Structure formats: C-alpha cells, structure tokens
Amino acid sequence: MPFLDRITIKVEAGGGGHGSGSFRREKFVPHGGPDGGDGGRGGDVVLHTTTSVQDLSHLGGIPLFKATSGVPGSGGKRHGRNGEGITILVPAGTIVRDAGTGLVLKDLDDVNVDLIVAKGGKGGKGNVHFATAINRVPTEFEKGVPGEKWELQLELKLIADVGLIGLPNAGKSTLLTKISEAHPKIASYPFTTLYPQLGVTESGSYGRLVVADIPGLIEGAHRGVGLGDEFLRHIERTTCLVHVVDAAAPDPAEDYETLRRELESYGHGVSSKKVLVAANKMDLAGAKDGLQRLTAAIDAEVAPISA
Numbered sequence: 001m002p003f004l005d006r007i008t009i010k011v012e013a014g015g016g017g018h019g020s021g022s023f024r025r026e027k028f029v030p031h032g033g034p035d036g037g038d039g040g041r042g043g044d045v046v047l048h049t050t051t052s053v054q055d056l057s058h059l060g061g062i063p064l065f066k067a068t069s070g071v072p073g074s075g076g077k078r079h080g081r082n083g084e085g086i087t088i089l090v091p092a093g094t095i096v097r098d099a100g101t102g103l104v105l106k107d108l109d110d111v112n113v114d115l116i117v118a119k120g121g122k123g124g125k126g127n128v129h130f131a132t133a134i135n136r137v138p139t140e141f142e143k144g145v146p147g148e149k150w151e152l153q154l155e156l157k158l159i160a161d162v163g164l165i166g167l168p169n170a171g172k173s174t175l176l177t178k179i180s181e182a183h184p185k186i187a188s189y190p191f192t193t194l195y196p197q198l199g200v201t202e203s204g205s206y207g208r209l210v211v212a213d214i215p216g217l218i219e220g221a222h223r224g225v226g227l228g229d230e231f232l233r234h235i236e237r238t239t240c241l242v243h244v245v246d247a248a249a250p251d252p253a254e255d256y257e258t259l260r261r262e263l264e265s266y267g268h269g270v271s272s273k274k275v276l277v278a279a280n281k282m283d284l285a286g287a288k289d290g291l292q293r294l295t296a297a298i299d300a301e302v303a304p305i306s307a
Contacts, residue, residue: 003196004057005156005234008099011118014042014069014083016144019124022075023137034138036127037078040070042120042147043085049092049113054198056090056154067118070144073126083120093159093237099151109159109237117152121145155233158196160212163235163273165263166244167255171280173197175244175307176213196234212238232266240274245294247304248284253297277302 017039024032045067065088071080096105096115106115124142131138164172180199197213214231235241243259245252256277263271277298279291283306295302 013118013147016121016123017070017080019126019141020073037073039123040080043067043083045118163238
C-alpha cells in the first residue's frame with residue numbers, strides 16, 4: 001500500500017443506552033415500586049500513537065470508525081452494559097485537526113499517547129431515580145445521550161533526529177542503508193525514493209538516532225516541480241539536516257546552493273537548522289576536485305564519504 005501522510009476520517013462514539021421505566025411485578029403487589037436500571041455508557045473513539053505503523057495508509061478505505069452504544073437498562077435495577085470503545089493506531093508525529101475549521105486539536109508528538117477524539121454518550125437514568133415521597137410511581141426515565149461525531153484531518157510529520165536531503169540520485173538512500181537496517185529502493189536513476197524512509201542507528205555515545213530520507217529535491221520544488229515540497233514537512237521536526245551532495249557532479253557547489261534555495265523558499269524554519277554536508281561518491285573520478293570546489297564555495301562543515 002502506498003505511503004500516506006494525510007487523510008480525512010470520520011469517527012463516531014457510541015450512544016448511551018436508555019434508562020428503563022420498569023416497575024416491580026410481585027405477587028400480591030399489583031403496583032410495585034419503580035425498579036428501572038440505568039443505561040450503559042457509549043464507547044469512546046481513541047487515537048493511540050505507536051511505532052507499529054509508519055504512516056496513515058492503513059486507515060484508507062474505511063468510511064467510518066464507530067464505537068458501540070451502551071445497552072439500555074432493565075428491570076430489577078439492572079444497569080445496561082457499557083459500549084465497546086475502539087482504538088485507532090497512528091504513528092507518533094500525527095497532527096489532529098477538525099476537518100471543518102482546520103483547528104489543531106492535538107499534536108501527537110510522542111509514542112504511547114492516547115487522545116479521545118469522540119466521547120461516548122452518557123447512559124440515561126432509570127425511573128428508580130425519580131421516585132419521591134409524593135411521586136412513588138414515576139413513569140419518567142432518561143434517554144441516553146448520543147455519542148460525539150467528528151470529521152478529522154490527520155497529517156503526519158515524521159519524528160526524526162536527522163533529515164537526509166539532496167538532489168535525486170545523490171546517494172541518500174544508499175547512505176541510509178549503510179547506517180541503519182532500512183531497505184529503501186535504490187537504483188541508478190532519479191526519484192527512486194518516492195516517499196520518506198526512516199532508519200534507526202545506534203551511534204555510540206550519542207545513543208539511538210532516527211534518520212529520515214526525504215525524496216530528492218530539484219530546482220523549483222517549492223513550486224511543485226518534480227516531487228515538489230510534498231514531503232518537506234517531514235524535516236520540520238528534525239534537529240539537524242545532512243545535505244547529501246554528489247562530489248563527482250559537474251558543479252557540487254551549485255547543487256548545494258539549489259538545496260539551500262529550496263529550503264529557504266519552503267520556509268517553516270527548515271533553512272535555519274544545523275547543517276552537515278556529506279560530499280558523497282568520493283570513489284568516482286573527479287570527486288576530489290569537486291570536493292575542493294565545494295569546500296571553498298560554501299560556509300558549512302563538509303564530510304567526504306563514499307556511501
């Protein structure tokens with residue numbers, strides 16, 4: 001199933017069960033007192049963040065996420081059973097908005113976080129609650145409250161420490177496979193990475209690092225050229241960026257400047273993040289000259305590598 005980082009879903013909590021208007025029926029007691037029980041509460045709809053899902057594609061094609069309603073109360077002061085709630089799994093980094101207003105309800109930026117997005121309705125009271133010294137045979141009872149209904153927009157912004165960016169075929173995906181157990185598609189033609197890939201690496205004293213490989217950028221990406229800025233939102237949360245530059249390309253310095261211009265045009269603070277430049281493909285002819293030109297032309301730390 002294709003990568004999906006934006007989706008609109010409908011959720012509906014369960015309604016509360018109605019209270020009962022029952023009366024006791026006992027031998028020789030033709031007009032027994034009220035004994036109607038309360039209705040059960042409706043189930044909630046909950047979003048739960050987890051590492052077991054990487055995007056939102058598993059939510060596609062489901063018209064409605066609906067919890068079950070509470071069971072009505074019954075005679076003998078028996079309380080109706082509560083409705084079953086449902087839990088929707090989403091990756092950490094999911095932003096929840098009201099689809100009608102666009103208002104952000106919650107930014108689920110950590111793992112194992114629960115958010116009730118539709119609250120179940122309260123069960124109605126049975127007629128036993130309405131008995132008084134004056135009204136000993138109450139016929140009134142409460143109906144259950146309907147569950148909440150919402151249409152929600154979910155948007156994923158990956159949670160990663162480091163973002164890998166670069167022009168198509170610069171070697172980002174190869175680098176990711178060498179520092180983690182990720183297995184993105186790799187080929188000798190551009191745009192083999194069609195959606196973000198995450199890799200995890202253990203880095204000695206630095207501990208656990210999550211690295212995101214972002215599909216290749218080209219000039220004009222912020223205007224929608226190529227894959228455009230469709231996935232740049234996934235580097236908004238990163239601590240730093242690694243610009244992967246092909247050192248054997250005709251003009252590595254210009255390639256780097258192209259990346260910088262696209263980040264500045266995109267905005268959202270991504271161009272101000274700490275940057276490390278990985279001058280890749282140092283094993284190829286002309287890479288050493290390209291490295292010298294790159295180092296002389298830009299004001300950033302450059303690390304020569306061969307992924």
